[in-house]
Amino acid sequence: MHRTRQSALTLALSTLSAIVLSACGGHDSSDSSTPPTDTTPPQSTVAANSLQAMVYGAADTSVPAGAGIPVTMMGQMRALFDLIRKSPDFTQVVMDLGDGSPVHVLDTNTGDKFLPGKLALGLSWILIDMKAKGDPKYADYLATYQKITTAMMAQSASGDYAYANTSWGEYYYLVALNNLKARGMLNEVFSDAMLNTLQNRLTFCDMFGPDASGKANTCPASGVAIDVASLNTAQNYYAVSYGIAGLRQKLGWSNPGFFAASDPTVATMGARDALLYTLTKHIRNDSSGGFSDEASNTHTTYYDQARFDRYSTLLIAETVERSLEMDNQANLTAELKGYLRKSVDLILPQLNANGQGFNYGRSIGPYGDSAFMEILTAAANANVLTPKEMQVAYAFIEKAAYRFNTFWYDPSLPTPSVNMWVKGRGTDTYRGKPRVMGENFSLLHQYMYVNAWWNKLGFSGQAPMADADFNSWLDALPHYTLTYYNLPSDSAHPYSAALLTVRDGSRVINLNLSQAPDYNSFSPYYPVPFSDKLIYGTTDLGYALLIPQVTYNGKTYIPVTYYKNLSVQESNGQVTVSFDATKFRQATKNAAYTTDLDLQTHTVLTFAHGTVTRTDTLSSATLAGSVAVETDFASFADFASTNANADGVSVTYANSPATAYATTGFDACALSNFDVANGTTNPLSTTPVGQLHSNFACKTNAFTLGGGAQRSFSWTLKYAG
Structure with missing residues (x-):
């Protein structure tokens, strides 16, 4: 089966030139909901211990003097892009973590069903940065980006895709498209044919069903509704499907409708609002404390429910962030902001001077740290933090970014990378080592977008509060x-x-x-x-x-x-x-x-x-x-x-x-x-x-x-x- 899929990919690669050449240089209007690049501060005003310094660094993305990190996050992203760009066949790109078993990280069988979206989003940050700076190598990187994204969306004559790209992968891809559109780059990067392919493929339908044949659901014909209650994965994926629906709507793409016999209210709503309505019910009904019970979708009685962990606290922050990036601020109700404040109140007593996040439950490691960062950023944007808490939040996030650059990222590996797998570290099977490329991109993106939001919030390039003041605040906690x-x-x-x-x-x-x-x-x-x-x-x-x-x-x-x-x-x-x-x-x-x-x-x-x-x-x-x-x-x-x-x-x-x-x-x-x-x-x-x-x-x-x-x-x- 792997050989068949690889053959389909080879066939797709042979047709790339015509598709890439059909891209045109249209210009899109700016969209202020996505944190814009023009909030990036002048380089002379960037403090060495600012979040901006950790993420972007100097004008050439190098490490600013005094920052104390081996490489900036943009530097990490650029190195990964170069690793791909320099390979004659990107499907054969290898990452070596020094444990004797290098991984073909862009093969079709990595097990990462989100990989095309992660690459499209991660590498788009490099294109956006190069374009803004007038980098003379931009055209070369753009061509590589077009080759990768086109091949990863390729479909064989039998209808099979060379690469899976489900749920999170679809969401990531749509974030990239909206970010590019906000910078007037969408039609420069993607041809009309490719955008048509993406419009048809980047849907949330695979999370609902299955259909009558037992296969994963595909979007029904225009005007035909699907059942909002038929989510076939964990209930937190209502937030992913909500993000997809909202970002499609923001691009001007239509969504399928929903119905639910048990709740006729849903049938009167568009997909975006129906999904937010259903997601809110999940958080409201599956615990009385405002935290999402992440076992409630597969278990039916009280004694086999109640899994509360990192995601129980993070889900509401993701919901708020999705609402902001899709321009759905009007539906950020007092109820949702109240749930977000509960998550803030849970993590504030855990803040520390080392930038560490969740230390219990599954899927933590660097994601435990970044979860704190995402919750605090959503809370800052939703105006549920006090002015003092804003300062504390920014200080902690800068420390989390420093920790990522100095602890989670390991430049001493044969292929420098985030490290969740070697030198005594272990992570969930879900994030197994074959997914190493995608994990780099998704983690780096989290810091990229958080930095963009804090720039927009007025902290652009600023040093955080003094360590003495931060520690004094920590010491005053209960x-x-x-x-x-x-x-x-x-x-x-x-x-x-x-x-x-x-x-x-x-x-x-x-x-x-x-x-x-x-x-x-x-x-x-x-x-x-x-x-x-x-x-x-x-x-x-x-x-x-x-x-x-x-x-x-x-x-x-x-x-x-x-x-x-x-x-x-x-x-x-x-x-x-x-x-x-x-x-x-x-x-x-x-x-x-x-x-x-x-x-x-x-x-x-x-x-x-x-x-x-x-x-x-x-x-x-x-x-x-x-x-x-x-x-x-x-x-x-x-x-x-x-x-x-x-x-x-x-x-x-x-x-x-x-x-x-x-x-x-x-x-x-x-x-x-x-x-x-x-x-x-x-x-x-x-x-x-x-x-x-x-x-x-x-x-x-x-x-x-x-x-x-x-x-x-x-x-x-x-x-x-």
């Missing part, structure tokens, strides 16, 4: 903040779902309680405190990380849902959290709820300065047979500098934020090197921010627990800084 996703009074959601954020000096610690169906067996969703370089989960995998993992009848069970009786108290500078887990879940992905174990734990976590302590008291009224319990702590500390103590139940660390870890209630503990398993890198050891090196596993012998018997286990982690 010691802890409790944010409910579902309000305690909500009888439709009887289990607790909330985020606790504790600040200990400059350290931010998050405890996220979420049902997380489909993901609750993975450690990033465990009810444990996460904090940078101290405690981190491993994507798509689980082990006994700081929870009492139970073995019973040859199967493993964990207390990762069914939370009740959540209580948070502060006394004498200590924050004490208690909650109950009323059942244990089988520790496998998508475990049936009928396999839940009648086992309870009462959990108490205490946060003091430099110390976190957890005690679990296990009990069961009915459990027969014996159980065994294990709890692990895997540390970023080097194994060579980690020492088990003579007492057999504690360990000390050096050269690490963690300094000591001790347990009670277990029969034996063992320290091991966590890096390697069976001669290869241990997949459990690769977190989004780096490799875990040592593991201290504490276990019990088999014991009985039934008839109301109890047994308690505890651990204490001490840390510095």
Whole structure:
């Protein structure tokens, strides 16, 4: 099949010259809703620590003196464009991350269904910049851009496309088209024939259906409606389809209509407004706290809903941003702005001087940082930040950009790139290494458009507030903040779902309680405190990380849902959290709820300065047979500098934020090197921010627990800084 698709691509490449040559040099009127390039400040006024310096840099996109970064984001984007441009066949472009398995990143089988849109958008930033500066190489880069975009939209005689480009890919492409139109470049870059192809292909229809034949839906004939309730993917994709519909409308392209028998109101609306209406209902109805429940589309009862993570907080910001870029500000209601303010209130207590974002849940890493940035930018544009918060937001975003340029971007790789995959880092299967090219472009675009908005907001080239003032603001934040996703009074959601954020000096610690169906067996969703370089989960995998993992009848069970009786108290500078887990879940992905174990734990976590302590008291009224319990702590500390103590139940660390870890209630503990398993890198050891090196596993012998018997286990982690 791959050979067939590649043949179709080869055929398409042979016809490129005629298509590219048909492009004409028309001029489009400017559109002020897209952040324009004329907000770019004169180079002499750009502060070295400004967001503009991190993203664009000097006039030639080089690093300004004093910026302290290896390369600007525009420099990164230009290098990727050059990598493609210099290849005789762009489908054979290779990116080498130094792990012995280079990737053909623009092949047709990367698995990145958004790749054509990501390239069209990412590379368009370079064209826009070159055109504005009168760069003499513009025509050469334009020709390469036209070759790539045309080939990636190619269709064979059988009707198959060489490259998939769905949902996000369609949205990205439409952002590029609108950005080019706003600069008067659309008809210079794309021929009428190509624009006709794009108009027919860049739709949201593939997210609805499937059709009667079982294939992905294609847009029906003009005037025929499709069912808005037939979304065939996660409900957050209503925001993607909303973006597509609005950006098509902004280009003057028509949209299919919608109907929904359960809600006739939708039938009276155009696609853009129908999708916003439906998306608003999702956020309103699927939690009582204003955060989107990202499991609500595939699960039907309260106990298997309630996945709250990065996207639950980010979705409303994306909705606001889409509204702004499509000129739909009039529909940014007080309700939507209220939801956005809730997201702001959740992340403000997590802000820090290092530009780090979400540290729990899935799909974080650099996207955890950029999510904070996108939420704050949407809030600034929607006027839901105070003047002081505007200054704080800009300061944090500049730090996030600096972190991207100095931590996530790795110029030492054989092919310099954002790094989510090597040197001890690991990410979701969803963002696997074959998608490395697309991930570079989508992340860089996020910073590009955010910088453009802050330029437009009046921060063009400005230095952020002084570090002393920023740190003073951080120091004044509450010691802890409790944010409910579902309000305690909500009888439709009887289990607790909330985020606790504790600040200990400059350290931010998050405890996220979420049902997380489909993901609750993975450690990033465990009810444990996460904090940078101290405690981190491993994507798509689980082990006994700081929870009492139970073995019973040859199967493993964990207390990762069914939370009740959540209580948070502060006394004498200590924050004490208690909650109950009323059942244990089988520790496998998508475990049936009928396999839940009648086992309870009462959990108490205490946060003091430099110390976190957890005690679990296990009990069961009915459990027969014996159980065994294990709890692990895997540390970023080097194994060579980690020492088990003579007492057999504690360990000390050096050269690490963690300094000591001790347990009670277990029969034996063992320290091991966590890096390697069976001669290869241990997949459990690769977190989004780096490799875990040592593991201290504490276990019990088999014991009985039934008839109301109890047994308690505890651990204490001490840390510095």
